[in-house]
Amino acid sequence: MICNYRIVAMAVAVVLSHAVTSHANVITVIDDFSVGSVNLSSTNGFNARQTESGLSTAHVVGGVRAIDFTNTSQYGTTSMNLGSDRLYLNYTGSTSNYIYLMYHAGQTSFPSTGLNIDLTDFVALHIEFSQLAYTQSAQLHLTDHWGNAKVSTKVLHAGGGTTLTFTPADFTSGYPSNLHTIWVYFGGSKYTSSPITTGIEQILLVTVPEPASIALLGLGSVALLRRRTR
Numbered sequence: 001m002i003c004n005y006r007i008v009a010m011a012v013a014v015v016l017s018h019a020v021t022s023h024a025n026v027i028t029v030i031d032d033f034s035v036g037s038v039n040l041s042s043t044n045g046f047n048a049r050q051t052e053s054g055l056s057t058a059h060v061v062g063g064v065r066a067i068d069f070t071n072t073s074q075y076g077t078t079s080m081n082l083g084s085d086r087l088y089l090n091y092t093g094s095t096s097n098y099i100y101l102m103y104h105a106g107q108t109s110f111p112s113t114g115l116n117i118d119l120t121d122f123v124a125l126h127i128e129f130s131q132l133a134y135t136q137s138a139q140l141h142l143t144d145h146w147g148n149a150k151v152s153t154k155v156l157h158a159g160g161g162t163t164l165t166f167t168p169a170d171f172t173s174g175y176p177s178n179l180h181t182i183w184v185y186f187g188g189s190k191y192t193s194s195p196i197t198t199g200i201e202q203i204l205l206v207t208v209p210e211p212a213s214i215a216l217l218g219l220g221s222v223a224l225l226r227r228r229t230r
Helices: 002-022 212-229
Strands: 026-031 039-042 047-052 065-071 076-083 086-103 122-131 136-143 149-156 162-166 181-207
Touching (some): 039 047, 065 076, 149 162
Antiparallel strands (some): 026 181, 039 076, 065 086, 122 162, 136 149, 136 181
16 A cells, blocks of 8 residues: 555656646736727827726726827827727827826725736736837836836837737836736827828736646645555
8 A cells, every 4th residue: 555655646746747847828818909899089189088897807807998098299180999809099190199008907096906916927918919000119017006016118110910028027127926007008109191000909918827726736635645545
């Protein structure tokens, strides 16, 4: 019986070791723009805002999508609409835009739990575009439950389909271990004689799963096997 116990215990240990070292990353959909309704327009400094709640959390993290954007130019128009599983940003004439997308699970005060996403093993956040109309700046704001924000800024270059990726290395002053709110910002200026469009397809958060639960399960199995062989 002792021999059998040792063989089984060794087998369990091998399985656990494989599970802990080979577990796949966890992908959380921040927004795939497949639900909700967006139809906004801004010109000459008009601030266009919209908050949608009660959205499916399988498609929008926390079930709330808030949009705040402004075209400060009086000689052009920026509009925004949702369709074909993506968010369209449409530019006409002279545009100078400030666009924010915010996800906060409906809790805008601090302290509060908010999205309550564990970022201990944060790998990356990807923003996928179907097309990019012109070069502009992009920022990712990660806020903890006390309202402290960490910000990373990158440049988006005009072109075809592209993915903008933020990683822990992009946050030189660190990032929250637990996430309350995500802000995604785009800004830039452009003159266009004819309308052009940028499409945002999805925003995805990638983390590494915590192996502690797997390890605890394995330890419990070993203890149970030991008890049964006595």
